[in-house]
Amino acid sequence: MNVLETKNLTYTYGAGTPFCKTAVKNINITIEQGAFIGLIGHTGSGKSTLIQQFNGLLKPTSGTVLLNGKDIWEQKKEIRKVRFQVGMVFQYPEYQLFEDTVRKDIGFGPKNMKLSKEEADKRVIAAVNFVGLDHALLEKSPFELSGGEKRRAAIAGVIAMDPDVLILDEPTAGLDPQGRDKLLNQIKSYHSKRKNTVILVSHSMEDIARVADRILVMNNGKVFLFDETAKVFAHAKELEQIGLCVPQITKIMTKLHEKGYPVSPGVFTLEQAVQELFPLLMERGAAND
Numbered sequence: 001m002n003v004l005e006t007k008n009l010t011y012t013y014g015a016g017t018p019f020c021k022t023a024v025k026n027i028n029i030t031i032e033q034g035a036f037i038g039l040i041g042h043t044g045s046g047k048s049t050l051i052q053q054f055n056g057l058l059k060p061t062s063g064t065v066l067l068n069g070k071d072i073w074e075q076k077k078e079i080r081k082v083r084f085q086v087g088m089v090f091q092y093p094e095y096q097l098f099e100d101t102v103r104k105d106i107g108f109g110p111k112n113m114k115l116s117k118e119e120a121d122k123r124v125i126a127a128v129n130f131v132g133l134d135h136a137l138l139e140k141s142p143f144e145l146s147g148g149e150k151r152r153a154a155i156a157g158v159i160a161m162d163p164d165v166l167i168l169d170e171p172t173a174g175l176d177p178q179g180r181d182k183l184l185n186q187i188k189s190y191h192s193k194r195k196n197t198v199i200l201v202s203h204s205m206e207d208i209a210r211v212a213d214r215i216l217v218m219n220n221g222k223v224f225l226f227d228e229t230a231k232v233f234a235h236a237k238e239l240e241q242i243g244l245c246v247p248q249i250t251k252i253m254t255k256l257h258e259k260g261y262p263v264s265p266g267v268f269t270l271e272q273a274v275q276e277l278f279p280l281l282m283e284r285g286a287a288n289d
Contacts, residue, residue: 006053010062011061033196036197038202098142109158130193165197263277
């Protein structure tokens with residue numbers, strides 16, 4: 001079942017002015033319920049414009065966005081409900097924190113959904129657990145938290161709305177390697193438990209490779225590739241030609257494939273590379289005995 005679908009989706013900034021620029025052009029994609037999508041592209045590729053149309057922050061210049069088969073702009077007055085179903089976590093989401101306490105900040109979304117206090121509190125605690133935030137921080141001001149804690153609190157605020165689709169725009173930006181790894185693992189765990197649809201926007205192919213089932217590659221406002229993760233990484237040279245940096249292990253495996261070794265060029269993790277290379281090494285070792 002498709003949760004999101006776009007039909008001939010186009011968005012132009014400053015339409016009708018000398019400064020008009022078409023950011024996304026004639027996008028036709030479908031995203032299945034429960035998928036984990038990695039969205040990647042160079043700066044200016046259109047990925048941020050695209051995700052802001054998924055939950056109605058931007059209205060298409062032409063074309064449509066369907067959520068569970070229904071045009072999200074069919075009833076303009078109901079667009080707020082779409083944003084509860086398609087939750088958005090912006091880059092550097094900690095800048096969005098504003099309440100007196102962390103608990104109030106995380107509970108802001110559920111409160112605006114008109115949920116009972118009991119249900120709202122339940123969602124706050126569940127979201128806090130998902131992101132691994134210490135419960136002792138709930139009564140503190142969000143401005144007393146560390147950078148990583150603020151990031152998790154902001155993400156928890158969106159998760160607390162229990163959206164059918166969770167979109168995260170560069171959620172690991174600015175984090176150190178340990179913080180990045182921890183957050184990615186938490187997002188992957190959340191997806192596994194919740195079984196909803198997650199769209200992760202990132203400049204890092206390594207991050208995308210670790211968590212995504214499918215990858216959508218944007219280039220100059222158009223869909224360049226949209227396929228299973230391994231199949232996308234098999235196009236390493238084409239990805240580099242449009243300014244993306246594929247994982248080092250993918251480059252190595254692609255070179256080996258080009259030299260005639262029976263390995264897949266779509267390998268993108270060290271574990272996969274070991275599985276591919278170990279039989280070859282064993283075979284060569286046996287041949288030399």
